[in-house]
Amino acid sequence: MRRNLSVYLSENMDRLMRRDRFFFNNPVFLQGLGLAPVVVAAYNLHNALVLSLAAAILLTPTRVVAALLARRCYPRFRGPLYALTASVLYIGAWFCCRAVFGVGIQTVGIYLPLLVVEPIIIKRYERTKLERVPTALRKGLLTTAGFLLALLLVAAVRELLGTGTLLGHPVLGGAPLPMAQLTCGGFFVVGLLAALWRGMRNLFKRIVSMEANTK
Amino acid sequence: MTILRPVFTFFLYAILAVAAQNAIFSRALGVSRLVKMVEDGSVELFKFGLLLAIVQFFSSLLGYFVSHLLLQLDLSYKTAFLPLVLVLCSTVVFLLVLLAIALAGNRIAARDYLELLPMATFNCCIIGALLLTTTGGYTLLQTLGFALGSSVGYVLAVILVNEGQRKIQNRNLPAAFRGLPITLIYIGILALAIYGFTGHTPAI
Numbered sequence: 001m002r003r004n005l006s007v008y009l010s011e012n013m014d015r016l017m018r019r020d021r022f023f024f025n026n027p028v029f030l031q032g033l034g035l036a037p038v039v040v041a042a043y044n045l046h047n048a049l050v051l052s053l054a055a056a057i058l059l060t061p062t063r064v065v066a067a068l069l070a071r072r073c074y075p076r077f078r079g080p081l082y083a084l085t086a087s088v089l090y091i092g093a094w095f096c097c098r099a100v101f102g103v104g105i106q107t108v109g110i111y112l113p114l115l116v117v118e119p120i121i122i123k124r125y126e127r128t129k130l131e132r133v134p135t136a137l138r139k140g141l142l143t144t145a146g147f148l149l150a151l152l153l154v155a156a157v158r159e160l161l162g163t164g165t166l167l168g169h170p171v172l173g174g175a176p177l178p179m180a181q182l183t184c185g186g187f188f189v190v191g192l193l194a195a196l197w198r199g200m201r202n203l204f205k206r207i208v209s210m211e212a213n214t215k
Numbered sequence: 216m217t218i219l220r221p222v223f224t225f226f227l228y229a230i231l232a233v234a235a236q237n238a239i240f241s242r243a244l245g246v247s248r249l250v251k252m253v254e255d256g257s258v259e260l261f262k263f264g265l266l267l268a269i270v271q272f273f274s275s276l277l278g279y280f281v282s283h284l285l286l287q288l289d290l291s292y293k294t295a296f297l298p299l300v301l302v303l304c305s306t307v308v309f310l311l312v313l314l315a316i317a318l319a320g321n322r323i324a325a326r327d328y329l330e331l332l333p334m335a336t337f338n339c340c341i342i343g344a345l346l347l348t349t350t351g352g353y354t355l356l357q358t359l360g361f362a363l364g365s366s367v368g369y370v371l372a373v374i375l376v377n378e379g380q381r382k383i384q385n386r387n388l389p390a391a392f393r394g395l396p397i398t399l400i401y402i403g404i405l406a407l408a409i410y411g412f413t414g415h416t417p418a419i
Contacts, residue, residue, distance in 0.1 A: 185403070
């Protein structure tokens with residue numbers, strides 16, 4: 001049973017690595033998308049939750065609506081189309097975030113409105129081939145899940161290292177690495193997590209390949 | 216002195232945006248685009264930088280007046296509409312630059328510029344700088360200086376990271392660190408150097 005699974009995974013590894021946007025091709029750690037909010041604003045879990053809610057509201061609907069509208073749009077204007085769609089949807093996202101977090105949304109500063117031009121949301125316009133609506137929906141949901149996973153993971157690590165707390169509750173009794181709260185610390189943490197992610201992915205590929213080749 | 220003071224203000228804010236408040240190293244604005252540009256190596260940096268500077272300068276000019284009009288309106292939730300207003304300003308400049316390129320002739324060069332234009336317009340560096348100047352209450356000269364400095368600072372950051380690639384992408388590096396991870400760590404080291412130079416200023 002396990003060997004059959006390994007053979008199946010080994011045969012479909014390339015497709016899996018390309019299509020899975022949650023782990024194997026995570027948009028943040030492997031594709032380098034959505035880095036600005038992750039590196040700067042996600043220095044604690046509260047900020048990450050604000051950004052997560054906004055990204056969850058913006059990402060898939062922008063992709064789906066823009067995929068629909070792009071059919072009637074001249075290819076050169078797809079960039080403005082995606083950015084304007086995200087900006088219009090942002091109005092709703094802002095009211096939702098405001099309703100849930102109140103004035104707490106101010107802690108993420110410009111990184112909340114900046115989501116409207118974040119490549120993770122609007123980068124699809126660069127591809128010449130039009131995206132089908134069901135594909136946009138599926139990829140949008142998967143990308144959202146991958147982005148939220150990375151955002152929350154980075155925020156938890158940075159909060160833990162930077163202040164020794166999680167969601168404001170003391171966990172470590174001290175701050176092991178206060179630099180993790182800064183922009184440079186954000187680059188280091190995301191870089192190291194990306195390396196760890198790649199290492200785990202390579203290890204998984206090697207194990208699957210070994211198991212599939214075992215007689 | 217009345218002439219020199221505005222000139223001084225303009226250049227002071229331009230230098231501030233290039234060095235101490237660099238879009239990449241202090242706020243990570245447009246870092247996803249930078250990483251892709253460095254990895255691909257296919258984007259012509261001079262053309263991209265030129266478009267970025269033009270779009271950023273004129274978007275800031277337009278954004279300054281439009282955001283002041285928005286502030287005068289009696290709207291309760293202006294911040295919810297601000298990104299839409301700023302993206303609209305960038306779109307107007309995008310259309311004007313598109314028109315200018317189309318009218319300029321020289322089809323081969325025009326095609327390159329037309330392909331780079333959306334990338335240079337709908338960019339975190341541009342909208343980020345617009346958000347900073349409008350919410351920070353900058354004057355017109357400060358806004359224009361900061362906008363021009365931001366684009367120059369962004370291009371300089373791309374050159375710096377591009378140069379670093381030759382050193383950091385070697386065989387001795389563990390496989391897991393090659394590509395994006397080491398590039399981010401390298402940018403982190405540069406960001407730390409800038410932080411040491413400027414001292415603590417809040418990025419948000």
